[in-house]
Amino acid sequence: MRINRVLPKPLSRFVRWVYRCLCQRIERPDVYNSRRPERVGVVYTAPSDMRIEDRLFLYALVRGIKPQRALETGVLRGGSSLIIANAMEDNGTGRLVGIDPGALVQVPSRLFFGRFELLAEPSPQAIPRAVELLGGPLDFALIDDIHIYSQVYAELKAVLPFMAAEGYILLHDAFNYGVHAAIEAFLAEADTVRDCGILSVSPQLQHDPWAAYGWMRLLRMLPPAGYVLRKVHEFYLAAQMPVPPSDPDIWDHDAWYCRSVKACPRCRRTAQ
Numbered sequence: 001m002r003i004n005r006v007l008p009k010p011l012s013r014f015v016r017w018v019y020r021c022l023c024q025r026i027e028r029p030d031v032y033n034s035r036r037p038e039r040v041g042v043v044y045t046a047p048s049d050m051r052i053e054d055r056l057f058l059y060a061l062v063r064g065i066k067p068q069r070a071l072e073t074g075v076l077r078g079g080s081s082l083i084i085a086n087a088m089e090d091n092g093t094g095r096l097v098g099i100d101p102g103a104l105v106q107v108p109s110r111l112f113f114g115r116f117e118l119l120a121e122p123s124p125q126a127i128p129r130a131v132e133l134l135g136g137p138l139d140f141a142l143i144d145d146i147h148i149y150s151q152v153y154a155e156l157k158a159v160l161p162f163m164a165a166e167g168y169i170l171l172h173d174a175f176n177y178g179v180h181a182a183i184e185a186f187l188a189e190a191d192t193v194r195d196c197g198i199l200s201v202s203p204q205l206q207h208d209p210w211a212a213y214g215w216m217r218l219l220r221m222l223p224p225a226g227y228v229l230r231k232v233h234e235f236y237l238a239a240q241m242p243v244p245p246s247d248p249d250i251w252d253h254d255a256w257y258c259r260s261v262k263a264c265p266r267c268r269r270t271a272q
């Protein structure tokens with residue numbers, strides 16, 4: 001039965017509006033409900049010393065790059081592991097191994113969705129074992145255990161041979177002088193790694209007079225030539241759609257611009 005046949009027009013419009021609002025409310029994600037996506041609320045509840053900016057960045061990065069195999073050094077109470085595992089669950093893919101000989105994880109295991117495993121051994125020695133557990137090269141590594149030059153430098157060197165060709169390495173507490181110096185020394189030697197810079201600028205200055213914490217710095221493996229276009233093709237093929245040619249003819253094509261402002265050469269030709 002159509003409501004505008006039984007109700008006066010203004011009333012039927014009002015009923016439709018209420019219905020639309022209710023639908024929007026029901027469909028809106030409940031970000032604190034671990035049984036439903038999107039679970040971004042985990043960044044506010046996870047037991048981590050990371051600042052909210054850093055947690056949001058970590059969650060968004062994992063949502064964005066969708067790692068299949070991830071490693072974390074320094075688990076402590078499982079806060080950053082929880083954020084990564086929940087982002088993976090939202091992605092519908094990914095497994096994480098955390099290395100920490102002194103972790104005190106009290107988070108109920110169901111909240112990791114079977115995506116997280118703890119290796120209670122020290123890094124960097126345990127990195128090969130973690131990679132073995134994951135069954136392949138690392139798409140993502142988070143380094144956040146001991147914030148001293150020698151440890152961070154040794155970990156970067158140890159993790160490098162296990163990184164996937166398009167992998168990312170994220171370092172927490174890159175504001176720290178020792179961490180910074182280790183990253184710089186590593187970058188000076190590793191010509192297969194590119195610096196993506198500091199992507200969360202939120203220093204924690206009060207802990208210690210000599211050492212400050214906070215900041216997220218991202219490194220990534222130098223992508224092979226032609227990698228972006230190969231990715232574009234992969235996605236079209238996976239969607240079983242024809243791959244558009246990437247010739248200069250369509251470099252000036254934009255659906256809105258061609259329709260509303262100026263048609264590109266390809267659009268002009270097809271309109272004739």
Ligand SMILES: C[S@@+](CC[C@H](N)C(=O)[O-])C[C@H]1O[C@@H](n2cnc3c(N)ncnc32)[C@H](O)[C@@H]1O
Pocket residue numbers: 047048049050073074075076077078079080081099100101102103104121122123124144145146
């Ligand atoms: C800063 S906390 C990790 C915080 C965690 N990433 C978070 O945000 O929830 C540092 C952790 O590093 C661990 N740790 C110390 N030495 C380590 C080592 N050699 N390898 C791995 N973890 C280590 C400590 O046990 C501690 O739990």
